[in-house]
Amino acid sequence: MKRFFLNYRLAVLLMLVFLLGSCKKFLVEEPVNSTFAGAYWKSSGDLRSAMAGNYALVRDVMNSGNWNPSPRYFMYGDAIAKNYFTIQYNGDGLEGIQDGDFTFQYNVENFGDWTKYYKAITMSNILINRVPKVADDLLTDVTNPTKFKNEMLGEAYFLRAFTYFMMLRVWGDVPLVTEEYDDPISAPELARSTKKEVMAQIEKDALLAHELLPWQYSLVGNAKVTANKGAVNALLAHFYLWKATMSDINSSQPDLETVDKADKAIDEILNNGMYSLTDTSNYYKTFEGLSSEGIFEIAMSENTREGTNQHIANMFLRTAQLATTGTNSRCYVNADYLTNHFYKIDQVWDWYWNTSLQQWEWKAMPSQVFDDSDIRCRRNFTDLNSDKATCIKYQNVVYRNPSQKQDPYVSNNLIVFRLADMRLLKAEIALYRNQVSKAIDIINEFRKRNGADESAFVDNTSSKDDVMYEYIIERGKELYLEGHIFYDLLRTRQYSNFIPWLSESRFRQEGFYWPINPALFKNNNKLTQTSYWRGKV
Structure with missing residues (x-):
């Protein structure tokens, strides 16, 4: 050509x-x-x-x-952020x-x-x-x-x-x-x-x-998997936040006029009322597709013979979820991701250095420990006792030869924009406007809704920088493996906390x-x- x-x-x-x-x-x-x-x-x-x-x-x-199987949407948006999951060697250099x-x-x-x-x-x-x-x-x-x-x-x-x-x-x-x-x-x-x-x-x-x-779809079968006004507003929200923060990479101050445009786009979605968060009892429905909170999705359902064997799930699922794969998947969830994102504060006995007395002391101190009470931990991951946990967020596998469990296709739509994403972006906007308490409330609403231990709620006295970190932690829980993580880290300048290879110097060079x-x-x-x-x- x-x-x-x-x-x-x-x-x-x-x-x-x-x-x-x-x-x-x-x-x-x-x-x-x-x-x-x-x-x-x-x-x-x-x-x-x-x-x-x-x-x-x-x-x-x-x-x-x-x-x-290595869908580029997730390689660009998730895999580059190494601290979230690891790609194992398979001869193609993808782990690089x-x-x-x-x-x-x-x-x-x-x-x-x-x-x-x-x-x-x-x-x-x-x-x-x-x-x-x-x-x-x-x-x-x-x-x-x-x-x-x-x-x-x-x-x-x-x-x-x-x-x-x-x-x-x-x-x-x-x-x-x-x-x-x-x-x-x-x-x-x-x-x-x-x-x-x-x-x-x-x-x-x-x-x-x-x-x-329009907001409404002319054909019922087009709902969620074609564009409507909601999909456009979701795109505009992400676009305006990217424009506000990434137009000048030498500045950490977003353009607030552009931030306001993102806020307006999100408000149109929230005020319309046609979307609602999926009940946590039907957690997996969100990621199968066509849920009440889906705004725009790419059709990949076996209900219409559009499943795929090139899904991001194919890089994670093991024999227990996908019969034709082995026990050692291409990708696994990092233990550090789990302990950094799903935690509670508990009294931990250990040796602590007393600087005033210049000696070690054995005592209990409040410390962050792993906690799986958050539904997003319990439902998204398995093999939690190993050092290579499995992501099962997308596990709707349909066998076209069901009697022998052969010819499997993953039947999960590719979720591009959904309501939870939009609601979390409101916390980011609040932080850009120095509305720290509003951002705290939004983050804590998510943690309460998903059953996190109360000790993990963001304290009302937290600084703006601390809340921005907790915001990224929250997006890392809510939107794990949805193609957003890397771009979130760039926008918010939190990349240094989660991407070892991306130094400030390389960021300034647009590396x-x-x-x-x-x-x-x-x-x-x-x-x-x-x-x-x-x-x-």
Whole structure:
């Protein structure tokens, strides 16, 4: 393919590869056997099929990795923060990223390659360009053609904004492609646009999506797994907080005007009332998908034959949860993560040094000890007595050959945005506004709701810095393995407490961004390597 742009015919060919199969699935529609430009855009079904292809391409972005199960969405967002879990050696060098070395050959070739993102962006560009051109009289099975087309456009703008937002957090500066090119040969070679320009485009697209999309879904089966106004607001909340804190990495003071925009987006979600926290008695329902608190998810349910054997769960689950795996999983939960996040304060007898008497004393002192009373500890992890605990947050395994427990597929949607995430972000916003007591209340509400020992509640006399640390601890419990941890640590500047390889000096050099695969330079002379990685890759 010339440069990194997709010819729209090639984009649809790729889309149809994804779409082969049953028309009962959300991400799968019956392929249209016709030329794309000449005959495709002539019915509501054509538009829905194209949109399903757009979602399928975004799913492929998030769920792809190397030849081992290693979904990039979690490698970028979670695995880099080494203190949360460990990736064991398996011949692909993936464990190298946990020490801050992104230069292993297979990591650069797979996780340094943004081609899949641009395939998804190209599909969005096609929809944005072509949907308005479809004549209303062709949409005979749609009650309100204008409303229908607006929703199609809104979803396309959302997916383009979301895709660029994922790229922004991984690479920083990326080329901006917002046009549909009929011929990739004539498409211009584009340099990497600045982060400021990329953020401006994300905001523009998201606000257009916000204007075009309703809260309610036109089709019941589209709930949660397609974009609505709630999904747009959740994206805007994360985007604005990233923009407020990461536009100037030399400052630890967020831009409060932008923080206010994030707060407004979250308030729209909370005030709408269509989302509610899942009852803790149905804890796993949240992560199977389509729960009351889900805002936006990627469809991966076996109910519609869309389960996957490339889920992040495949890196963690062992024989007890997934019959076809062994007892030694690729990843395990660090013991330090468990003791640092799930604890209570107890009297611990030990030898303590008395500085005034200059001698050791045997006595009881209040100390932090591991405690599994929090439901997020009891339900998310097993093998707690070993030094390699297992994460079972995603364990909805369905065997397509159930009698022999063969051909397993993980049937957990990929949870992108949910209500608990939004409510916790309010604590971060409160801290940026120096509303420390408000942040404490939010954190303690989560600990109370999930059954944590009262001794683990944040004390009302805690300093702002201490509360920010406890906030990150709380997000690390609530959103473990949901693709947020690394970005949370960067935004809040708490990375030094949890990522050994990320020094302040490297942070200032933007050494948290990924290099790009040098193979991408071959057909685009205007591309340059990520600044930190020049001369290293």
